[in-house]
Structures are given as structure tokens and as C-alpha cells.
Amino acid sequence: MTPHQDWRILCAIGLLVRNCSKVYDVDSRLDELAGLLRDSNYRLTPQRLAVVRALIEDDEHPSAETVYGRIRATLPTTSLATVYNTLDALREIGQVLEVRPGQGPVRYDVRQPHRHPHLLCTCCGRVEDAPLSGEPARPEVQVQGWRELDVRLDFQGVCPTCREAGDE
Numbered sequence: 772m773t774p775h776q777d778w779r780i781l782c783a784i785g786l787l788v789r790n791c792s793k794v795y796d797v798d799s800r801l802d803e804l805a806g807l808l809r810d811s812n813y814r815l816t817p818q819r820l821a822v823v824r825a826l827i828e829d830d831e832h833p834s835a836e837t838v839y840g841r842i843r844a845t846l847p848t849t850s851l852a853t854v855y856n857t858l859d860a861l862r863e864i865g866q867v868l869e870v871r872p873g874q875g876p877v878r879y880d881v882r883q884p885h886r887h888p889h890l891l892c893t894c895c896g897r898v899e900d901a902p903l904s905g906e907p908a909r910p911e912v913q914v915q916g917w918r919e920l921d922v923r924l925d926f927q928g929v930c931p932t933c934r935e936a937g938d939e
């Protein structure tokens with residue numbers, strides 16, 4: 772087999788993996804966010820960039836503290852304030868979704884910033900994206916004087932790990 776043939780097979784496998792397991796493209800999202808932040812005149816320091824990358828890489832809806840803990844090991848010059856400043860900047864450009872579980876700190880979804888439902892474990896605070904079988908109908912609310920009303924749909928329950936541990 773020539774090296775060229777070899778490469779073609781690798782490409783096919785790569786495509787297959789991408790299609791089957793919906794691999795999240797961290798680098799593309801990082802490029803996208805870096806561009807959007809620059810367009811809005813945010814200065815992208817190495818620390819801020821590391822915060823954005825850590826937020827994208829973590830698919831468990833991390834808290835600010837979790838992100839801070841991860842970055843501190845590799846980039847000790849990053850402060851918790853930098854994590855919050857970066858989250859503020861991402862909020863400003865509409866690229867972060869805040870998830871508020873019943874307990875524990877606010878969690879963040881930078882991978883999918885549009886509104887989507889979550890599964891929240893009332894036992895350990897785990898947060899996961901909830902796959903829906905269809906689009907839920909938005910109920911109408913009869914109030915006056917309010918503006919920018921938003922509906923959040925989250926499911927609270929006990930996750931499989933907590934159930935197995937008998938914590939439910």
C-alpha cells in the first residue's frame with residue numbers, strides 16, 4: 772500500500788468517526804469565539820484564551836471554579852477573576868448559556884450557547900444536555916408590564932451514578 776492510499780483510508784475513518792459519535796470540534800469553536808471576541812474589541816490574553824479553551828473542552832457544563840482549577844495547573848498566572856471576566860465577555864457576545872442547578876454553583880455551556888434543556892441531578896449536581904424527542908410547545912403567559920420573558924426547560928432527577936450508589 773502506498774502512503775497515499777493509506778492517507779485516503781485514514782480520511783474515510785476520520786469521517787466515519789465524526790459522523791457516528793458527533794465529535795465536538797474544539798479547535799473550530801475556539802477559532803470562532805476568538806474571532807467574535809476580537810470583533811467586539813476584547814483583548815485576547817493567553818490567560819483568557821486558556822479560559823475559553825477550558826470551557827470548550829469540558830463537556831460537563833463546568834463551573835467557574837472547575838475551569839479555574841483546571842487552568843491553574845498549566846497556567847498559574849490565571850486568576851479566578853480572569854475566569855469570571857472571560858465569562859462576562861462571552862455573555863456580552865451571547866456565546867455562553869448559564870445553567871442553574873438546584874444546588875451548587877452556576878454552570879456554563881459554551882459549546883452550545885443557544886437555549887436547550889438539561890438534565891440536573893438533585894443528588895450530586897451533575898448537568899447533562901437532555902435529548903428531546905421533539906420541540907416542546909412554548910406556553911403563553913398572561914401578564915402585563917414584563918418584557919423579554921424567557922422560558923427554561925430543565926429536567927430534575929437522580930443520575931445513574933447516584934442511583935447505583937444508593938443515594939437516591
Ligand SMILES: [Zn+2]
Nearest residue numbers: 880883899900
Ligand atoms: Zn448544555
